[in-house]
Amino acid sequence: MSILKTENLTYTYSQGTPFEKTAVKNVNLEIEEGELVGVMGHTGSGKSTLIQHFNGLLKPTSGRILLEGKDIWENKTEIRNVRFKVGLVFQYPEYQLFEETVFKDIAFGPKNMGLDKDEIERRVRETAENLGLPQECLERSPFELSGGQKRRVAIAGVMAMEPKILILDEPTAGLDPHGRDVILGQIKQYHKKTGNTVLIVSHSMEDIAKYADKILVMNKSELFCYDTTVNVFSRSKEIEAMGLDVPQITRVFNALEQRGLNFGKQVYTVEYAKELIMKKLRERGKVTRC
Amino acid sequence: MLKDITIGQFFPGESLLHRLDPRFKIIITCIFVVMLFIGDSVWGLVIGSVFTFGAIALSKIPNRLFVKSIKPIFPFLIFTAVLNLVFISDGDVLFKWRFIKVTEGGIETSVYMLVRIVLLIAGSSLLTYTTSPIALTDALEQLMSPLKKLKFPVHELSMMMTIALRFIPTLIEETDKIMSAQKARGAEIDSGSLRARVKNLIPILIPLFVSSFRRAEELATAMECRCYNGGDGRTRLRQLKSGGRDFAALAVTCAFMGAIIAVNLML
Ligand SMILES: Nc1ncnc2c1ncn2[C@@H]1O[C@H](COP(=O)(O)OP(=O)(O)O)[C@@H](O)[C@H]1O
């Protein structure tokens, strides 16, 4: 059974006013437990709107969302528990920090869950460590930290709730390349360690190609496709036509193919590209060792 | 949701009302308010209603938006009506229970008051529905410009208003976002005792204050970078122009006002 499933999910903002806007149109998808899913799409394609349905922040205009097979809106009083099972980190989450100390801020979610003191302490310290926040930083005010650290505190605040599904909306937006790699690496680490389902919204193809098992592409409020990374990038022409970037290395390989050098494989990471090229060269006897 | 607040919102359009000079619209709205309060009889209110509904029809703005703008003040309406009903005692007593007396005069006053407030809200919402905030503050600045002679900081005031109006939607959006983010962490926003509720506001208010200060600072820097130094010698990109239809609209409004005064004098 899939952990999360949507049935004909549709959402319209400001229904019944001149500003009416359907941001998600008839989306059907099934996400399996333990997957790391990349969510891609143009700005305004409905990614943020879609993911806010998964933890019940938005209620579908029509359609259903099933969490572990149960309609999350079946019992309205249970919606808070859905939010503990499906953790959502908003875009620019550092703007939601409010406590006096980093420790208290990370503890906000777990405390709302009604956990006891020792458990909260364990979770806060563990999550902070996983995200590379030093212990002494826990007693400082979150407002004194650097941008990248604030971001990690905010992510920790949701991770510490240990949700079955962790969703991050553009977790790397506005960070420098190094900060981006660090955070994505930590998220990947979290995924590996806990085996929980993780969804990362991003429009950096490079990042998604590197980390995700499966990719969900939104286009103009509709689900364009949801498939394994290889299959999605085999449609790189269509994706480029949508105005989205495919990884640079995929473009290189597409261009090579046009010039008659066909590898017969879909390439989207540099490591894999290197492997293929070395193999080809070896076949031709140009290189004997790497 | 907060998004549903429509008072003060602008709905772009091309109707006659949208095209009127905002200075005239402000004056007309002032006359309209006075009109409602001196119209002290059934006929006065009928004339006021005709004026309001006529204007609403001309604006081509969907009626349900007006219903929406009145919804939030519904409790206040009920409260006013009940107060008038219970405390005004003249005319025949229609109903009595312990110390509560409902009289004919009470019913009359509370119905009048209800109609008046509803018309007032609907009519004055029309001003902001059909006028962009920028046009509105420009117009106010010009209408108040005689006060400059008295050293009244008209330009500064209107700049402050422009900025405030400009940031209302941004702040609403921001509040919405922060609320969602805290709800995602299990914050309970609208439940519990009064004390708990006040405490629950902290996770929302603090980030909101922090970001408002940040925005204010950014805006100030951006304005300084463009050498903003007050209103002296500033010219406008868009000049307000009045034409025949503005004077016609004003004349129609005055005619309604005249009708109400006439009705008052005759009765
Ligand atoms: N709170 C809102 N009210 C009205 N329209 C909105 C709101 N949030 C998003 N939209 C609109 O819905 C569409 C999808 O937005 P969003 O889900 O934020 O896209 P993405 O995250 O892919 O950039 C956009 O056209 C946007 O303008």
Ligand SMILES: [Mg+2]
């Ligand atoms: Mg978004």
